Amino acid sequence: QVQLVESGGGVVQPGRSLRLSCVASGFIFTNYAIHWVRQAPGKGLEWVALMSHDGSTKYYADSVKGRFTISRDNSKNTLYLQLSNLRTADTAVYYCARAHSPNKNNWFDPWGQGTLVTVSS
């Protein structure tokens, strides 16, 4: 079945870096755009970044632009999010989510189970 599995979360000090991974299975990875979405404790959903199916295009939320970098390794069916210069406000569960349709940027389905990033001194 179609599945996304995130990993790489943990506790990190402000100003440090962390890399999240999202391993995909059950579909042709190179046909789909993938997103990162985060959710701070007790808060709503915030879109973070998007990478196109072929890796040619990347988009970021203003809140992370210049600090986070999205990338993908199609040979490993894996999407990454490099988090740098972390702030306490970046504390959240980070989800990866696939665009529903191949070669299109539309709604998100499915979602991974999430990985928790805690930024604290």
Place this chain on the structure above:
Amino acid sequence: EIVMTQSPATVSVSPGGRATLSCRASQPISTDVAWYQQKRGQAPRLLIYAASTRATDIPARFSGSGSGTDFTLTISSLQSEDSAVYYCQQYNDWPPYTFGQGTKLEIK
């Protein structure tokens, strides 16, 4: 940036009843709206896309409507398992993709 505003923040409905959740976009977005259900401790799950099309395996008790700026998610024959937070999302004009702040549905 398109702002999505959901109302009410919390709604309480009896089992077997019907809940109506609203979502308003700050500018017209055609029918480019999705609805997601998020139960406590779980990832969001797609319910509705294109404003009114149910996702795979979503029961007919869930229905969506609307176009332009005003959208509604209606859940009928409510069951205890429907307790969750529901989010609307627009994918008409991006980046950024934007979500509403969520409506918490309580079944009492």
